């Protein structure tokens with residue numbers, strides 16, 4: 572039987588989540604995705620209308636199949652957590668069962684189990700503010716959407732993950748080095764995510780021999796990154812200063828994810844794996 576993957580954080584064909592879905596599909600996995608509720612309609616209609624067909628092409632010429640798209644808002648664990656104004660919001664009211672617990676229940680009813688969990692989402696409402704000027708609310712929102720969302724997904728999916736499965740997330744070097752511009756507590760959120768990767772690797776490993784890793788990816792002009800505003804500069808900086816002076820392709824992150832999810836990586840867990848043309852290894856820019 573092929574493996575089944577759930578990828579949280581796919582809403583277009585530009586980001587790392589999409590590239591990971593493609594690489595996993597290329598390797599024979601069945602693909603389920605979790606799409607942020609406010610982005611659901613446009614993603615599904617674009618899929619239906621064939622807008623992504625060019626980027627769905629696999630090496631054998633067939634189109635990647637997304638077996639099911641689940642609406643998801645990973646800042647809410649269960650319906651009791653959803654505030655009234657969100658419930659009443661037109662975009663949210665039009666979808667159902669999108670809290671983490673409900674999504675996992677739906678996946679369980681639809682498919683029984685999964686083998687691979689991917690967390691490819693982040694959000695920090697105050698990302699453009701300096702850390703020293705970030706509000707408590709903004710900081711906690713960044714941690715909630717970008718770090719706890721992973722704990723929640725893994726916590727709820729673990730009971731339906733097959734023994735020997737694999738889980739991974741995406742992180743950024745701003746967790747350990749100063750990257751001015753990555754503000755609002757997003758650097759803190761990535762530091763938490765990396766630390767949690769180690770502890771979760773222990774817990775999920777002992778419970779079900781599930782591996783937990785995170786990919787520290789280089790800069791990509793995704794929708795989320797463009798919203799931060801300094802992505803073109805980071806891409807140029809990387810091109811100039813990294814050991815490998817080449818464009819970083821989302822596919823390279825996707826392929827690393829497929830490797831980490833495969834038996835080829837059977838002894839790798841609790842790791843931060845850099846896929847950044849080597850930029851992390853530099854001490855100075857030259």
Ligand code: NAI
Pocket residue numbers: 579580581582583585586587588606607608610643644645646690691692693694716741742743744787788789790791792793794795796
């Ligand atoms: P993206 O825009 O493709 O992915 C982010 C996704 O998160 C979007 O689909 C968005 O709808 C979703 N999302 C936001 N809040 C959500 C919520 N509450 N519930 C469910 N989904 C939610 O952008 P990208 O850049 O590919 O991001 C994927 C991951 O890669 C993130 O963790 C990001 O921090 C990480 N990353 C990105 C880098 C970059 O330069 N683009 C560099 C290193 C890491």
